[in-house]
Amino acid sequence: AALPSALAFENIMSILPGSYVPTDLLLIGDHAFPLAMNSQGQVLMAASLYGSGRIVVLGHEGYLTAFPALVENALTWLRGDGSDNLSVRVHRNVSAVADNLQKSSFQVEVVGAFSDNLGVGVYVTDAYSVGSDSMELVAFLKAGGGVLIAGQAWSWADFEDDLEFLLQGISEFELPQGSTASEVLVHGPLAFPIGTTHDGRAFLAGAYYGQGRVILISHEGFLGLESMAPIWKNAIHWLDEGRRGVVGVMMDPALKVLSDSGLKCEKTNFRKDLSVFVCTAYITEHLEEIQNFVAEGGGLLIGGHAWWWAHSNAGKNVLTEFSGNKILNQMGLSLLGATIGGGSYKAPVPSQAIKDSYHFRHLLNRFAAHVTTGEELSQHEERYLKKLGNDCNVYLQMKAHDSSHYRQVLATLTDILITSGLPEVSRQHNMIILKKIPKE
Structure with a gap:
């Protein structure tokens, strides 16, 4: 503007x-x-x-x-x-x-x-x-x-307290063998991974959006699992923020599990008077209303995968055309066509998570500082550079030139290329490969 x-x-x-x-x-x-x-x-x-x-x-x-x-x-x-x-x-x-x-x-x-x-x-x-x-x-x-x-909020900003709350009593995530979830791209500055695979791919993530909060699980079936009831109890209370309001749930399997949270849960479609709304990522109605609901203080628990949609809609852009991403992109989260299989994944240690976990925006800024000012990267950060390159390519497919977040990332990538140029691809220079950055 x-x-x-x-x-x-x-x-x-x-x-x-x-x-x-x-x-x-x-x-x-x-x-x-x-x-x-x-x-x-x-x-x-x-x-x-x-x-x-x-x-x-x-x-x-x-x-x-x-x-x-x-x-x-x-x-x-x-x-x-x-x-x-x-x-x-x-x-x-x-x-x-x-x-x-x-x-x-x-x-x-x-x-x-x-x-x-x-x-x-x-x-x-x-x-x-x-x-x-x-x-x-x-x-x-x-x-x-x-x-x-x-005003300023730097003195209290971090996600450690959020993870402490969400992971109470949780030591690992058991995703059913044979299940296939989507990978979540956690790209917003106020978004953070909660559950990841051993190589840093997220299947569970949270975010702040405006005055509200959102949690995304990358398969809707996991919302109805009794084995995951503890995490959903924590999640519902985190999203409710102490209001003890009504939790509206669209799906029967999830309703039974979430009712154990102690909050009033009822089956319903989206309503503005809810405290928390629980839905699938396949919802096609009230998309803008749901965004406003969260921005104005509501909680959203949303589950679903995008890999089947991507498989069934060859040639279409999963980041911009998949219905769930039309809600999630602005909140700093996106469901990808890439998949994550079932298995046991260790929960992060909150005090170490910000330092040890892969976060797209954080590592991109660190890599930019490395290129432009010579700041040293840790071995942990270097380990994720190839993933960062892949995620940059995916992120650019959003083509959200009207989004301030997207423009900031685009500006960072542009600065990296202006400073370093395009390296010749070789065994020594294959860590991060970016597609041509489109003009705004």
Whole structure:
């Protein structure tokens, strides 16, 4: 997306205060775009359209006062094209913003919590003061409101706690002998593998998407296995996030197993009032509604394989045309045509998983640093370079040029090729082979 003129600012990146340690913003939605990036390509300020509304996010709350001109430009853009609504409410925890706006044309009020009952055009807050207002803020955005929010989350981000929760009482995964699941490509920055084969191929993975969560198992039959009931109990509670809401399940075999979670489970098709929705990856209805359901805080447990679809639809693109991937791609997960057989696979050790597991985005960034700045790769990382090359080729088949995630990966691959060129293929240079990168 082009940078809106109302948000334009000059030389801000050259004077970012060094005392602030901002969050690297992850652009999830297709309508999100960066406003400021550092030399490593990390996004420090971003904006997005959502529903009929607009949002601007700053990677540190200090930026709200460090750049008053940027804040004023942001407020102008956030109130919407052609809008004459000058009302701005500022949360009291960032009341200094109101002080800076005293000489502006905006009508500013400092408040203790969010409320849209007076038709306020824009709401300004830090990321720590949202609390129970999150759903109301989403509704406000969708209806045409503007939100300016700032904060950093680097001090608590990691997936170790998630794996600790999900793997309670789980030492290994027993996939039935004779079963054939699909491999999962875990490519999102907020996605992580949970169960993998000995050579790093994932069959069970999770992700954060917006305010919600998703878990993918690469064969729907596994959802109905009594032997896997412990992992599904943990998964349902992780997805429910303590709401103790209704779990809607589409499939009878899974309903019986999931009912042992202690939560209220009922057979139903998709409904917006559910806390968690359980479905197969073959679902063809409500795809966009399910994405929005997760983005706005719901949980999704989805199971299915794509290898049979790929076998039956020769010449078609499994990443873009298989129905399940139309939901999953934006969440950082994709079902592939490659297969994984039954067997016993050891569960990861949470404290070691991030370091020891294969993660597409993480290893790609490490490899890019190796090529462009000479950083050394560990033997563990070098072991997975051939898989990384194969996954890059698969990932490029997504051709999602309207996705910020895809464009970031494309930019990384382009930098690698510009820096290193195309090596001559030989026994010594066969670790990573990339197809020609398409032009945007």
